[in-house]
Amino acid sequence: MGAEYKPGDRVYLDASxxxxTRPSKKLSHRYLGPYTIERQVGPLAYKLRLPRSMSRLHPVFNAVKLRLAPPDPIPGRRARPPPPPTLIDDExxxxxxxxxxSRFFRRKLQYKVKWKGYxxxxxxxxxxxxxxxxxxLVREFHRRHPDAPKQVRGMLLVDPAALRAARAPVHRGAAP
Structure with a gap:
């Protein structure tokens, strides 16, 4: 039987x-939250206060899917939660x-991004x-790191040496 929760409790939600939007299930977080319990709606069902970014998700969950969040280890500290994502065209x-x-991964350019508030x-x-x-920010990064992999005029370059090699004249042997 699931644990008993009361309104105002902070709980983590099983994300299974x-x-x-994570790239794969394996890389997803096991638990989301913590979220605040608004009220008990059934013997083992609780309504959570979810962020606007999760508005498509029904807010009522079985107690089996919830785990009580531990109290703050530093009493009196105000933890600033990261800002919620912006919704643009439902994304x-x-x-x-x-x-x-920056790097190339499977022949595609990628950037390592630090997210605001995280x-x-x-x-x-x-x-x-x-x-x-x-x-x-991408331009500023490449100004600070001119040798980093980047995209130039639609062509992806692995490194500056590849660019220099592409511009160098090709020497061919004498034609037979």
């Missing part, structure tokens, strides 16, 4: 049945604070399409 968008690195441990590798709205 919730579709997220979640997070604000980019900084571009930390720590460096939450930085993630994102395809170039996901940072199109942060072009100024």
């Amino acid at each position: 049945d919730i579709q997220t 979640e968008w997070f604000d980019v604070e900084d571009i930390l690195d 720590g460096y441990e939450d930085a993630s590798w994102e395809p170039v399409e996901n940072v199109a709205h942060a072009r100024d």
Whole structure:
């Protein structure tokens, strides 16, 4: 039987049945939250106060899917929760604070992104399409790191040496 919760309790929500925007189920968080319990709606059902970004999700969950959040280890501290994502055309968008690195992964350009309101441990590798709205930050990153992999005129370059090699004249042996 599930635990008894009361209105105002903070709980984590089991994310095993919730579709997220993470690239794969394996990389998804096991629990989401913490969220506040608004009220008990049945013997083992509780209504949670969910953020606006989760408005498509029904807010009532079975007690089996909930886990009591531990109390704050530093009493009196006001933890600032990260800002909620912006909804644009029913898609979640997070604000980019900084571009930390770039790389090629499976022949596609990616940027390591530090998200506004989140720590460096939450930085993630994102395809170039996901940072199109942060072009100024991408330009600033490449100004600081001119040798970092980047996209040039529609052609992806692995490194500056590849660019120099592409511009160098090709020497061919004498024609037979």
